Amino acid sequence: MKKFLVTLIALIRKDLTIERHTREIFLVMFFFAVSILFILNFVLDTEIKTRYNSAAGLIWIISVISGQLCLNQIMSLEKENDMMQAFLAAPIPLTAVYISKTITCFLGMYGMTLFLFPLYSIFYNVSLYSANLLWIAALGCWGYASMGVIISAMTIQTRMRDILMPVLFFPVIIPLIVTVVKVTQTSFLGESLSSVTVWISQLVVFNIIFTTIGIISFDSLMKD
Amino acid sequence: MSNSNLLLDSLEQPILTAKKIRKKFGRLQVLRSVNIQIRQGDCIVLTGENGVGKSTLIRILSGTMKPDDYESIRICGEELFELDLSKKKIGLVSHQSMLYSDLTALENLQFFTRLYGVQNSEEKIRNILDRFGLSLRKNDPIRSYSRGMQQRISISRALIHDPELLLMDEPFTGLDEKGTRILKEIILEMKVLKKAVLLTTHDPNSMSEIATKYLNLEKGMVTGDVV
Numbered sequence: 039m040k041k042f043l044v045t046l047i048a049l050i051r052k053d054l055t056i057e058r059h060t061r062e063i064f065l066v067m068f069f070f071a072v073s074i075l076f077i078l079n080f081v082l083d084t085e086i087k088t089r090y091n092s093a094a095g096l097i098w099i100i101s102v103i104s105g106q107l108c109l110n111q112i113m114s115l116e117k118e119n120d121m122m123q124a125f126l127a128a129p130i131p132l133t134a135v136y137i138s139k140t141i142t143c144f145l146g147m148y149g150m151t152l153f154l155f156p157l158y159s160i161f162y163n164v165s166l167y168s169a170n171l172l173w174i175a176a177l178g179c180w181g182y183a184s185m186g187v188i189i190s191a192m193t194i195q196t197r198m199r200d201i202l203m204p205v206l207f208f209p210v211i212i213p214l215i216v217t218v219v220k221v222t223q224t225s226f227l228g229e230s231l232s233s234v235t236v237w238i239s240q241l242v243v244f245n246i247i248f249t250t251i252g253i254i255s256f257d258s259l260m261k262d
Numbered sequence: 263m264s265n266s267n268l269l270l271d272s273l274e275q276p277i278l279t280a281k282k283i284r285k286k287f288g289r290l291q292v293l294r295s296v297n298i299q300i301r302q303g304d305c306i307v308l309t310g311e312n313g314v315g316k317s318t319l320i321r322i323l324s325g326t327m328k329p330d331d332y333e334s335i336r337i338c339g340e341e342l343f344e345l346d347l348s349k350k351k352i353g354l355v356s357h358q359s360m361l362y363s364d365l366t367a368l369e370n371l372q373f374f375t376r377l378y379g380v381q382n383s384e385e386k387i388r389n390i391l392d393r394f395g396l397s398l399r400k401n402d403p404i405r406s407y408s409r410g411m412q413q414r415i416s417i418s419r420a421l422i423h424d425p426e427l428l429l430m431d432e433p434f435t436g437l438d439e440k441g442t443r444i445l446k447e448i449i450l451e452m453k454v455l456k457k458a459v460l461l462t463t464h465d466p467n468s469m470s471e472i473a474t475k476y477l478n479l480e481k482g483m484v485t486g487d488v489v
Contacts, residue, residue, distance in 0.1 A: 041379065045377060048373060048377060051373075052362070052369075052373045055369060056364045056365060059365070059403070060364050118362075119359050119361055120356065120357075120358035123321075123356060123358065124354075124360040126325065126326040126327075127324050127325060127354045127360075128349060128378065129346050129347050129350040129377075129379075130377055261328060
């Protein structure tokens, strides 16, 4: 277990050090998110109620696409210079690589999603503050990252990766996104979350299923 | 094979024993039934034409590629594909540098010492960087290095955990005269320390001073003689 944790920390630290040097992931996600919010500002109805109702959906669409950019960057680090071969040659559990990639992607996407809430409030002059958003966004982002890393690992060696990745990934992730949008919207509207208990349970179950699939399959996926 | 060589062969313990390795890509049978044994103190030079399967064999022996079929691949008595820890005994130099271009040489080596659980890592990193003459540029990102310098760091990465067996695919590619000399010195030291080296090359004549055995890979089979 200690060896697993040491490896996991080394892998996360390495990804964060690369990001500290390049700032590629942050800059790509930031400019994408701000640009889309800016464009939507001219497209959306100016009525406050409409903006409240559409906030959850819009924020998660932006999060999902910027999360995709984050996934691409994080996984392409390992494609360059055949780093996956280095992992296969090392005496490490490959599950640690999966968990580390999921954590790094989660951190990027979660940070961006939390940044989008106040930004949306400023752009559209609506108040979206709710402490529940912290854990709702965490569940949405973890589910997304845990499945995204698996699909990304499946497609990393293919030539049509950029096309294959969204084609394979988005249909799988739709139920999670629909669920998290529903829960987020309920939170935005100030309604009690007890009315969406089933949706929250569903969100938790998605996270457990996706993470379990990742832990079980990543090792054989990489070795085969 | 002379009697004295036979005697030496029988005295040294095998570091790697691989039996009946088979590998196919599509319809092409690259490795038919490869048997190979590497003993302590060996420096085996593997030769063969382009595309004959030398890199495939190196990848299989390093545990980064699974053969289609095999009887056993043992590293110091442990089955390679059953116990990940046996990989700690192998150092691998591949065609690709297996380094992160955006990290510095120092950060790359630190990362690999953590993966391999190397003790006294800072001292080992300092020593190996000194040896390859890269100490002054240890804080530069790998992407700013020349091909030869990247190869030096790649070899340092493979050596940093002090492996029992060093597998190298065309290790002299890109190395200048000094780099070549340093690598040959390291191989000679590994022989003295009863470790082993398996390397591929297209210039077997230049290996005469370090090779203990030449093997030739042809039509999916390994043949060869003791020097």
